[in-house]
Amino acid sequence: MQAVTRWNNWKRPWWLQYSKPALLFCFVMKGPGIYNKIKLAALLGKKTLTKVLDALPAYEVEELYVCADALGTLGVQIDPSLTVKPINLTEQQSLISTSDAVITAQP
Amino acid sequence: MSLHLVFSRAGLKACCKRQQAGDKLVLLGNGVYAYTEALDAGIQPADLCLLAPDAEARGISGQGTLGLAHIDYPTLVELTQECSPIVSWNE
Amino acid sequence: MNYAIAVHGAPYASEAAAHALSFADAVMAGGHSIERVFFFHEGAYQGLATQVPPQDHFNIDMVKRWQHLAGQGVELGICIASGIKRGIVDKAESARYELEHPTLAPGFELVGLGQLIAAINSAERYVEFPA
Numbered sequence: 001m002q003a004v005t006r007w008n009n010w011k012r013p014w015w016l017q018y019s020k021p022a023l024l025f026c027f028v029m030k031g032p033g034i035y036n037k038i039k040l041a042a043l044l045g046k047k048t049l050t051k052v053l054d055a056l057p058a059y060e061v062e063e064l065y066v067c068a069d070a071l072g073t074l075g076v077q078i079d080p081s082l083t084v085k086p087i088n089l090t091e092q093q094s095l096i097s098t099s100d101a102v103i104t105a106q107p
Numbered sequence: 108m109s110l111h112l113v114f115s116r117a118g119l120k121a122c123c124k125r126q127q128a129g130d131k132l133v134l135l136g137n138g139v140y141a142y143t144e145a146l147d148a149g150i151q152p153a154d155l156c157l158l159a160p161d162a163e164a165r166g167i168s169g170q171g172t173l174g175l176a177h178i179d180y181p182t183l184v185e186l187t188q189e190c191s192p193i194v195s196w197n198e
Numbered sequence: 199m200n201y202a203i204a205v206h207g208a209p210y211a212s213e214a215a216a217h218a219l220s221f222a223d224a225v226m227a228g229g230h231s232i233e234r235v236f237f238f239h240e241g242a243y244q245g246l247a248t249q250v251p252p253q254d255h256f257n258i259d260m261v262k263r264w265q266h267l268a269g270q271g272v273e274l275g276i277c278i279a280s281g282i283k284r285g286i287v288d289k290a291e292s293a294r295y296e297l298e299h300p301t302l303a304p305g306f307e308l309v310g311l312g313q314l315i316a317a318i319n320s321a322e323r324y325v326e327f328p329a
Contacts, residue, residue, distance in 0.1 A: 096194060
């Protein structure tokens, strides 16, 4: 799972105690992380990120993407209960290049 | 202009799909083995370099890397100042 | 320029620390500053006080090199969640969990994930060294 951050002037995630421009996290799920999203993780005996993903809006993380390329490669469909947007590689290029920092989060 | 730090062959594969023309790539660690794959993927030689200590540790000399630059850590720091964001790829 | 650095790899299983330390040394030598080094996942082991690597191992002086960086004013923050589940505990956590001894090396501190975000917020560049 790779988190891509964008600077946003007026949003203040709870963990920031500063008044400087805050961060808007846009999570891009790629590769095996997608299995967590569709609850297969429970069948495989792995920890599911579903509850974490469901909690993200509470932390003002509003943009959640999934790599369309990985969806196709892995033959996975998006769980309709999840509010995620598939983005292609070109869109990911743009997301990365317009970000101030890119954080990798490994489960 | 982004800077991509590529630490492995798998990282290079993921990076090449998501980097843009004009971005800079530095191969580090076992990523130095992937310099031919990087060129085959269309990365321009001027945008690609290897971290010298890692290449040397793996027996990859400057003469054998098709003219690609081998950079030291001070040069890597300079690259991080010229580029943003800095993205690390290991898978 | 001010940097935030993250280290994701363990001392014996990864080159993450070697890369990060050499990078950090070059940053400081270039007259720049480091907001914080944040150790995450297996990188938490970098702050384990009880390491005894073999004399010929490449990471023989890693802890000392990190501590030298701390002596130059660089904060070394180990993700508390990553740390305590791996047995890297400071005095407070050692007492909380009724463990015999703290295992966090001097110069390091256990911090929350928010400190990574705060460091990225304050710094001009964020560089990650994966496992």
